[in-house]
Amino acid sequence: MPYQFTVSPDFGPDQLAGWHIFNTWMQRQLETDIHFETFDSFDAQRQAISEDRVDIIYANPYDASFLVREKGFVAVASPRKPDETTIAVPADSPVNDIESLESGCRIAQTDDPDISMMGMIMLEPANLDKSNTETIIQDSYIQVAKALIQGRADVGFFLREAYEGLSSLVKSQLKPLVTSDIQLVSHTLLLGPKLAQRKDELGKRLLSMSEGPQGKSLLDSLGFDSWNPVDEEEMEFMIDLMEALVA
């Protein structure tokens, strides 16, 4: 039976093909069958993890604690692309800083848990939390932008990269208030217990991916510069950090 590989559902649609190619690459490197599966939601993916139906995952930092400390996954490598959050309002909003946002404001966001968490943390200076705001979940960051532009939301949470990738036309109708600068939290490739003993082997091959033109092209299709090793203590530190931030 093939191993199961999945990717955190917050990848951009442009990267789907790249992840398929990455799966093919992994199968060749590890000389084993791996089935690539995507999930529509974080909840669906977590359910699969709980039921031990995932063996390899490019994981959202929010899920790292569950994967490592409860399901025995080990960290292999990370592209070290820190997840940062941009908070924006409509361009014509009278709000020019976080502290001017008011109780009852409507927040448009995707179900990306680490962006949602950081967004709520950055609203705390305005005395805002889940009890005095309304959350409107959108399927994508472009939908978050639309919700703001169409007046269905007062403020939006974006993955910084996704905000920067919006068209000039869309961005001209939005006003960014703040962008996080944490630098310590990023997605990580993890191996489950069945493959954990191959961590060093996979790690070496990932690190050398940037050495050849095909590898560079694959990295490019994933939006990465390179893979970087992640040791156990570094992973535990990121998990501690996430646990300190979770309400």
Added chain:
Amino acid sequence: MQDMNPSDIRGEFQEKILKHFDGSQRKVLVTDVETPYPEGRLIVSRTDTEGRITHCNRSFVEMSGYEESEIIGQPHALLRHPDMPAAAFADLWNTVREGRKWHGYVKNLRKDGGYYWVYATVIPNVRNGKVTGYTSVRRKPSRQKVEEAISRYANMS
């Protein structure tokens, strides 16, 4: 910890003596200058089980006013401001030593005598069932909560 040095201080300052729980004391020099919390940043540090700083991020270094080499290996009390009641830190240590997460509003002292407020969360770092240290993560506090903390701390020792 060394006493603070007047040549490092920016602005008019007052001299105060801080007495630590281990019986040691330190002369600190404090001004009224507040450094605003940097937008979007987290100030992160780790200590060993005795409270000595083992790691800190760039935001920690910048806000403290110290060089990183002046921070690593120092007790976290390096940043203790005399306006913070000892009871707040006693509560922190009692909480994390029981393996629990602690939250609180903290006024920190900078090398130049100024201060900055944070909303801090401290958790124990557990490795193979053993506490190996503590991680502290600080974020921007609301002004209202800071004012409430100031009132509360004024009545505490």
